[in-house]
Amino acid sequence: MKVSIYTDGSARGNPDGPGGYGTILQYVDSKGTLHERELSAGYKKTTNNRMELMAVIVGLEALNRPCEVELFSDSKYVIDAFEQNWVDAWIKNGWKNSQKKPVKNIDLWKRLLEAKKPHTVQFHWVKGHAGHAENERCDKLATTAADGTNLLDDCPEAVYD
Numbered sequence: 721m722k723v724s725i726y727t728d729g730s731a732r733g734n735p736d737g738p739g740g741y742g743t744i745l746q747y748v749d750s751k752g753t754l755h756e757r758e759l760s761a762g763y764k765k766t767t768n769n770r771m772e773l774m775a776v777i778v779g780l781e782a783l784n785r786p787c788e789v790e791l792f793s794d795s796k797y798v799i800d801a802f803e804q805n806w807v808d809a810w811i812k813n814g815w816k817n818s819q820k821k822p823v824k825n826i827d828l829w830k831r832l833l834e835a836k837k838p839h840t841v842q843f844h845w846v847k848g849h850a851g852h853a854e855n856e857r858c859d860k861l862a863t864t865a866a867d868g869t870n871l872l873d874d875c876p877e878a879v880y881d
Contacts, residue, residue: 723747725779727793728848728858729771730866738871739766741775742861744854745782757782758857762865763872769797771862773828780835789841794848794855802843807833 724746731739740762748754759778763771772795780789793799801807810816810823817823846852848859 721747721785722788722790723783724854725776725789725791726854726858727772727775727779727791727795727798728855728862729768729773729775729795730859730862731766731768731771732866735767737763737766738866739763739768739771740862740865740868741771741778742858742865743775743779743782744858744861745779746854747787758861760861760865761872762868762870765873769795770825770828771866772798773825773832775858775862777828777832777835780832780839780841783839786838787840789839790844791841792844792846792852792854794846794852794859796845799843799845801829802841803845 726744726746727741729739729741731737741760743759745757745759746754759782761774772793776791776793776798779791783789807829809818810829813820815823815826823829846855848855
């Protein structure tokens with residue numbers, strides 16, 4: 721099955737949050753009917769990058785079977801990590817960046833790699849706040865979640881092992 725996933729993350733007062741993510745999954749069935757699902761959540765304390773990662777993770781984890789995925793995000797952080805092979809270099813270097821410092825958000829990068837495993841994923845960057853309909857909807861989901869009253873505790877901070 722082919723699925724499109726659109727993602728965005730937002731943090732108010734970055735790096736202290738609150739923040740949220742928005743994810744939209746879309747696929748067309750064999751009858752040509754578009755199916756869609758929106759996912760979002762808000763966190764008490766977080767960063768933009770953590771929310772960008774959460775949006776992608778939640779989208780991939782929502783798929784209950786292997787899929788061909790077209791993933792669209794306005795996060796260069798997420799897209800470049802795969803397009804520029806940063807993730808492969810980080811793994812090879814024991815989760816250290818080019819300055820030999822621990823990569824931030826290791827916990828979420830590892831979770832993303834696990835969520836990605838059963839799928840064939842193509843990553844695509846879209847310019848944020850440029851009128852892309854699904855990206856604008858994801859941004860609204862993320863900011864609404866960040867501004868909500870039912871905020872979750874932040875995802876645990878990265879543990880550098």
